[in-house]
Amino acid sequence: MAVVMPEAVPGRRSVTILGATGSVGCNTIDLIRRNPSDFRVEALTGGRNAALLAEQALLLRPRFVAIADPEAYGVLKKALTGSGIEVAAGPEAIVAAAERPADWVMASIVGAAGLAPTLAAVRRGGIVALANKESLVCAGELVMREVARSGATLLPVDSEHNAIYQVFDFERRDAIEELLLTASGGPFREWTRNAMASVTPKQAVAHPNWDMGAKISIDSATMMNKGLELIEAYHLFAMPEDRISVLVHPQSVIHSMVRYRDGSVLAQLGQPDMRTPIAYTLAWPDRMDAPVGRLDLGALGNLDFAEPDMERFPALSLARDALRAGGTAPTVLNAANEVAVAGFLAGRIGFLDIAGVVDHIVTEMSHGAADSLDVVLAADAEARARADEFIAVKST
16 A cells, blocks of 8 residues: 655654665665654655666655666656656766755665765765765765764664664763674685685575675675675774774674773674664664564574684675775775676676685775775776776686
8 A cells, every 4th residue: 555755844854765776775665654754755766676766756755756777767757757756867866866955864875886975965964874885985084074074964774883873982982992893694604615616696695684685695795794894884983993893693683792991892682674773763863663573582592603714704804904005995995896796696707706806906906095086986987997807807
C-alpha cells in the first residue's frame, strides 16, 4: 500500500536521500515509510535503476528526483509524468539534489562518485548522515574542513563508526585510549590463501551476517572495508592511526568499542541490521522505533574475538600504509580498489589479485597534498586509468 508523504509542517524533518536505490537508501526509505508523519522527502537520487527510483518517488512524493545516468532519464521522466515531481539527470543533477533545502541528508552513494554530492551537502550545512565512507577516505581533510566551516553535523552511518559515535566522550577526548573497530572477517576468515585463490564472485558476495551490495560485500571479503573504515575513523574522531585497532568478531553483535584510560571499554551492541544505525542518525538527537530484532544475549551464548590475519588479508596493511603516507595516497588506494573489485566481479582477475592491483598502483603513483576537490578527482581518475590498464595486461 502506497504511503503519500504529507506536506511539511513545523517539527517534521525534511530529508534528502542520495543513493536511494542502494541498500542503505532502501533501508532508509523503509524507516521513513513506517513514520510518515515525522518526515517529508525533499529529494531522491539514484544511479541507473530508473524503475526503482520512479517507484520510490511515487511512494514518497519528493519535490525533486535525479538519476546519475543520463541514458535513464527518459524512463524516469515518463514514469513520473503528471506527478508534479521535478526530474533531472546527470552528475550535476545529483549535486543539485544535495544542495536542496533539507534538514537531513543521507549520503549513501557508493564509491568515489559520492564525494562531490557529499561535499555539496556538507557545505550547505544541516545534518549529513554519512554512509559513503569513500568521501572521508578520498578527501578526509577536505571534508572535515568543510564540516567545520559550514557548521554541518556529520553523523556516521557505518555500523562501526556509528557505534563509536554513540559511546565516544567528545567532551573528554583526553580520556580515550583506543578505538576498536570490529570486523566480521567476511566469508573467508578461516580459509587458507590457497583456497581463496579459487574464490568466485558468487561466493565472495555471500556475506555471512550483513545484506549489502556487491562492492561492499567484496570489500568485506578482502577486509579492505575495514581498512577504509580505519581511515574513516581517523578523520571522524581525530584519533591517531596507531590508536585505532581492528578486531575480528564473527557474530557482528558488538559493532565497535572505545577503550578509556581508566581501563573501561564501552561498546554498542545490536543485531546486524543497518536500520539501527540509520534510525540513530535519522532521529538524532532523539531515538525512534526501528523494526529490528531485539538482541538476546542469553540465546546467543558466545561472543568470539581474534586478531586479523594480515598475511591472508593484506588489504588491511595496504590501507594503514596509505593513511600513514597521507596526501592522495588513500584516494589512490580507494580508486584502485574500486577498479580491482569491478575487475574481479567481471571475471578479469582473481580474488587474491584485488590486493595485488591496489598495492601496485599505490606504490607506482606519487602522492601530493589532497587539498582541493580538483586534486582529489585528478588523482582518482589517474589511479583508475592505471589500474584498468594494469588489469588489462594481467588478463592477457
